[in-house]
Amino acid sequence: MSTPPVPADVLREAKKGSAELVLLALLEHTPRHGYELADRVEADSGGALTYNFASLYATLYKLEARGWIRGRWVEKAGQRRRRYYTLTPAGTQVLARQRDEWRQFVLALGRIAGIDFA
Amino acid sequence: MTDWERRVRQHGNTHGIDLADTVVEELAAHLEDAWRARVATAPDDPDAFAAAMLARADLSGLPRPHAAPPPAPLPAGEGRWGLGLLSDLRYTLRVLRRAPAFTAAVVAVLAVGLGATTAAFRVVHAALIAPLPYVDADRLVMVFERNVSRGRARNVINPGNFFTWSGRATSLDAAGVFSPSVGNLAGDGATPEELPAMVVQASVLAMTGVRPEAGRLFTVQDEEPSSPPVVLIDGGLWRRRFGGAPDAVGRTVVFNGEPATIVGVLPSTFHVAGYRGDVWRPTLITAGARTNFRGRGLLSLARLADGVTREQAEAELNGIFATLVDEHPEMNTGWDLSVVPVREQVGRETRPALLALFGAVGAVLLVACANIAALLLVRATARRHDLAVRVTLGAGPGQVARQVAVECLTLFALGGVLGAVVAAVLTQAMWRAAYDAGMVLQPEGGLNGPALAFAGGLTLLTGLACSLGPALRARRLSPDDLKAGGRSVAASTRGRGWLVAGEVAAAMLVLSGAALLGRSYVELQAVDPGFQADRVITARVSRMGAAAQASSLAFAGDVIARLQTLPGVTSAAATSFLPLDGQVGIGSTFRLGDRPDPGPGNLPVADYRPVTPGYFATLGIRMVAGRDFSAQDVGDRPRVAIVNETFVRQLSPDVSPLGRPLADSLDQTQEIVGVVADIALSGLGDDPRPTIYLPYAQFPVGSLTFVVRSAQNPALLGRAIVGAIREIDPNQPVSDVQPLADVVQASLVRPRVVTGALGVFGTAALLLAAIGVYGVVAYSVQLRRTEFGVRLALGATPGAIVALVVRQSLWLITGGVAAGAVLAVPLSGTLQSLLYGVTPGDPATLALVAAVIAIAGLLASYLPARRGTAVDPMSALRAE
Numbered sequence: 002m003s004t005p006p007v008p009a010d011v012l013r014e015a016k017k018g019s020a021e022l023v024l025l026a027l028l029e030h031t032p033r034h035g036y037e038l039a040d041r042v043e044a045d046s047g048g049a050l051t052y053n054f055a056s057l058y059a060t061l062y063k064l065e066a067r068g069w070i071r072g073r074w075v076e077k078a079g080q081r082r083r084r085y086y087t088l089t090p091a092g093t094q095v096l097a098r099q100r101d102e103w104r105q106f107v108l109a110l111g112r113i114a115g116i117d118f119a
Numbered sequence: 120m121t122d123w124e125r126r127v128r129q130h131g132n133t134h135g136i137d138l139a140d141t142v143v144e145e146l147a148a149h150l151e152d153a154w155r156a157r158v159a160t161a162p163d164d165p166d167a168f169a170a171a172m173l174a175r176a177d178l179s180g181l182p183r184p185h186a187a188p189p190p191a192p193l194p195a196g197e198g199r200w201g202l203g204l205l206s207d208l209r210y211t212l213r214v215l216r217r218a219p220a221f222t223a224a225v226v227a228v229l230a231v232g233l234g235a236t237t238a239a240f241r242v243v244h245a246a247l248i249a250p251l252p253y254v255d256a257d258r259l260v261m262v263f264e265r266n267v268s269r270g271r272a273r274n275v276i277n278p279g280n281f282f283t284w285s286g287r288a289t290s291l292d293a294a295g296v297f298s299p300s301v302g303n304l305a306g307d308g309a310t311p312e313e314l315p316a317m318v319v320q321a322s323v324l325a326m327t328g329v330r331p332e333a334g335r336l337f338t339v340q341d342e343e344p345s346s347p348p349v350v351l352i353d354g355g356l357w358r359r360r361f362g363g364a365p366d367a368v369g370r371t372v373v374f375n376g377e378p379a380t381i382v383g384v385l386p387s388t389f390h391v392a393g394y395r396g397d398v399w400r401p402t403l404i405t406a407g408a409r410t411n412f413r414g415r416g417l418l419s420l421a422r423l424a425d426g427v428t429r430e431q432a433e434a435e436l437n438g439i440f441a442t443l444v445d446e447h448p449e450m451n452t453g454w455d456l457s458v459v460p461v462r463e464q465v466g467r468e469t470r471p472a473l474l475a476l477f478g479a480v481g482a483v484l485l486v487a488c489a490n491i492a493a494l495l496l497v498r499a500t501a502r503r504h505d506l507a508v509r510v511t512l513g514a515g516p517g518q519v520a521r522q523v524a525v526e527c528l529t530l531f532a533l534g535g536v537l538g539a540v541v542a543a544v545l546t547q548a549m550w551r552a553a554y555d556a557g558m559v560l561q562p563e564g565g566l567n568g569p570a571l572a573f574a575g576g577l578t579l580l581t582g583l584a585c586s587l588g589p590a591l592r593a594r595r596l597s598p599d600d601l602k603a604g605g606r607s608v609a610a611s612t613r614g615r616g617w618l619v620a621g622e623v624a625a626a627m628l629v630l631s632g633a634a635l636l637g638r639s640y641v642e643l644q645a646v647d648p649g650f651q652a653d654r655v656i657t658a659r660v661s662r663m664g665a666a667a668q669a670s671s672l673a674f675a676g677d678v679i680a681r682l683q684t685l686p687g688v689t690s691a692a693a694t695s696f697l698p699l700d701g702q703v704g705i706g707s708t709f710r711l712g713d714r715p716d717p718g719p720g721n722l723p724v725a726d727y728r729p730v731t732p733g734y735f736a737t738l739g740i741r742m743v744a745g746r747d748f749s750a751q752d753v754g755d756r757p758r759v760a761i762v763n764e765t766f767v768r769q770l771s772p773d774v775s776p777l778g779r780p781l782a783d784s785l786d787q788t789q790e791i792v793g794v795v796a797d798i799a800l801s802g803l804g805d806d807p808r809p810t811i812y813l814p815y816a817q818f819p820v821g822s823l824t825f826v827v828r829s830a831q832n833p834a835l836l837g838r839a840i841v842g843a844i845r846e847i848d849p850n851q852p853v854s855d856v857q858p859l860a861d862v863v864q865a866s867l868v869r870p871r872v873v874t875g876a877l878g879v880f881g882t883a884a885l886l887l888a889a890i891g892v893y894g895v896v897a898y899s900v901q902l903r904r905t906e907f908g909v910r911l912a913l914g915a916t917p918g919a920i921v922a923l924v925v926r927q928s929l930w931l932i933t934g935g936v937a938a939g940a941v942l943a944v945p946l947s948g949t950l951q952s953l954l955y956g957v958t959p960g961d962p963a964t965l966a967l968v969a970a971v972i973a974i975a976g977l978l979a980s981y982l983p984a985r986r987g988t989a990v991d992p993m994s995a996l997r998a999e
Binding site for chain 1: 146
């Protein structure tokens with residue numbers, strides 16, 4: 002299922018602002034490491050969202066400093082060790098709050114700008 | 120370093136960006152994953168793909184090595200606990216050194232609270248809990264004779280009964296009798312003195328398993344009347360009077376007028392069921408003793424046979440006793456036997472007072488700990504910034520909580536160690552007070568094993584309890600708490616509010632007890648003893664030994680005559696049992712000779728008191744009807760008696776008792792010739808009982824206490840009185856030379872000590888609770904400074920602000936007082952036996968205490984509230 006590519010300039014700020022929500026949401030149920038997160042973002046958004054891998058980690062470290070996620074090194078047999086991130090209780094609360102805020106924002110946007118959603 | 124890590128570093132260096140090792144590692148891993156994925160899906164030049172990815176990467180937002188995040192990797196789990204604890208301890212000591220006033224205050228309060236509680240425990244443990252110093256102490260019992268209808272639950276026993284049931288019982292391995300007494304020791308060059316003595320069967324000593332410090336114990340041979348007289352002496356007496364000389368054993372002394380050989384020395388701490396003596400004599404078992412079914416006066420100790428319970432033994436003994444009731448109805452009707460474990464008997468009387476004191480000390484400690492817990496909560500809130508930084512730097516919630524707990528526990532450990540020192544000092548004072556109040560047999564030493572264990576356990580328990588709140592709060596910290604204010608502050612204030620309400624409740628409890636006891640003591644002091652104690656001095660002699668007793672009548676007469684010639688003396692007399700001096704006295708059944716015999720179980724009982732003529736006048740006891748004894752009422756003349764008003768009220772309410780015949784339990788008849796007013800015999804708070812006074816000349820029994828009324832200060836007569844007595848008999852020891860007023864005061868020593876102690880503790884608890892209220896209100900006022908500034912700027916008066924604050928603290932105080940009052944009602948029931956003239960839970964007393972606490976609490980909240988009005992509205996608004 003392919004969607005037409007989105008013009009980059011319109012959504013650059015929106016992408017930046019939604020990065021936290023996206024990462025928190027992806028970590029809600031499963032611990033993941035950085036590459037896994039980048040991969041899921043691209044796959045689940047159908048290519049609409051991609052992150053420069055360095056800025057992905059910058060965002061992850063920022064989230065960790067706020068105490069919303071926590072990272073731990075895990076070494077699996079036969080592999081190099083990777084840093085897995087999980088959501089903290091504080092992060093869960095933040096995720097819920099941000100979801101609400103985005104939901105309201107999007108609804109308002111829809112009413113004003115006349116955007117329909119499936 | 121792998122190839123990928125090298126490449127990431129190179130890329131960073133190209134842009135002048137130095138990255139942390141772990142960041143490099145993570146980026147490298149990501150690149151490697153991307154490369155592998157590329158290899159799997161599109162095999163054309165994955166290297167170029169990865170290189171392009173790296174080239175596009177903007178590394179500027181990534182952390183540098185010196186900035187620390189992401190934090191250094193932890194091994195799986197949350198840090199190694201052992202090393203963590205050590206570093207927490209070091210950190211704690213640094214933190215505490217930086218706040219010396221806080222640390223000193225907390226440690227000092229803890230030391231006093233923990234120390235006082237430990238000292239109280241030392242005494243209570245020794246008196247009530249510690250196993251008695253006997254072999255197999257839990258198998259030892261005392262056997263009492265019991266008469267429920269007369270309210271005699273643990274009465275002394277009759278010898279005939281004892282020898283019968285002890286001979287037939289199979290549930291007892293051994294049994295023996297003993298009785299406390301006094302004795303006069305002389306004949307070894309030192310001054311004759313009257314000493315506490317014990318008359319004891321050899322089997323009693325054997326049952327306890329005591330080992331003599333020197334010499335031997337009594338044997339069954341020593342109990343034969345034909346055996347040479349022997350005594351055992353107490354270790355303390357041995358050292359004091361005999362210098363601890365080894366050859367004291369074997370020496371002959373004069374005891375109660377007769378020569379006796381010292382055969383052994385008992386340990387100075389030895390007692391039989393709480394009774395002790397300086398000199399011990401063997402019971403002399405005459406042939407008549409085994410069939411003596413008149414009179415009760417002995418105590419008995421027995422050892423349960425293996426596998427037999429107390430209830431089984433009691434059942435068997437009462438089966439035997441039933442035949443004794445049939446065989447000797449006049450002695451035994453209405454009586455049975457009760458078997459009581461020795462541990463239960465010892466300390467029975469003192470248990471309520473000791474437990475009340477221990478409870479009060481414990482309550483003060485609780486209040487102190489509550490204050491400290493509140494203080495720790497405030498401190499935790501103040502340090503939340505400090506701790507939040509640790510969380511941000513990667514400390515897990517468990518680590519932060521552990522650090523806070525270590526800090527609290529360290530404070531408590533310091534307080535506990537210092538508290539042990541305080542306890543060692545306070546223990547001596549507690550022993551002194553308890554001994555003076557007659558609550559312990561003798562003062563013991565300092566802290567022992569159980570006391571130290573208690574101190575350690577108490578410190579740990581209180582430390583853990585007080586660290587719980589701050590530690591749990593610390594667990595919930597997040598980097599968000601780096602911002603000012605927040606919910607944690609409000610929660611801390613609420614927590615403190617609960618603590619302080621609890622403190623107020625505890626203060627209410629202790630003060631209620633103190634107030635009830637205080638009122639009771641005042642009532643006791645106001646009781647009219649029925650005699651005039653001022654200007655009367657007393658002196659006691661015990662005429663022990665056959666020779667002395669034979670001459671006691673002449674002795675008494677001579678001494679009284681001599682005393683009456685002393686300057687200033689207006690009258691002198693003697694009695695066998697001085698009122699309120701603590702002696703039990705003689706009680707016996709009797710019947711009115713002109714009434715039908717009511718039967719052995721229904722005979723009334725009266726206290727018998729031998730007195731000399733002039734006794735009532737000397738003591739100022741009111742003569743209600745009839746006459747006093749005279750010099751004509753002597754042994755070969757018709758026997759007479761004087762009774763008290765209670766006797767008349769209970770036994771001869773409609774007919775004048777004068778002239779009526781009394782028959783005592785020895786079948787001697789007396790004619791009632793007088794009636795006197797009731798006096799307090801055993802205790803100021805006790806109800807008066809029927810009393811029969813007999814002329815000493817017709818009933819010369821017991822030790823003699825001389826009473827002398829003088830026109831001047833009676834205390835000045837002491838030496839003259841002793842001199843007069845020594846003139847008549849130089850070898851007669853004289854003891855307890857004291858004003859009668861002192862005797863009356865001494866009878867109140869225990870209520871005085873207990874009330875005083877509870878008053879001190881109650882005041883301490885109130886002070887601490889007031890400090891707690893002050894602290895909570897002061898802190899809350901400080902938080903609300905801005906709000907008050909705004910209110911003032913908007914026109915509120917300072918009075919309104921104060922009223923606002925005080926009203927809100929009223930909730931706290933009212934709640935605490937109410938909770939304390941609700942608890943005080945049932946708890947004061949445990950003081951029942953110590954109260955006189957006031958019921959436990961007396962509403963007026965509780966209301967008064969509640970009012971005092973409420974006023975103290977309001978004052979404690981008014982002071983900081985007033986400071987809250989000193990806010991400058993303009994600066995408060997600017998801060999907003």
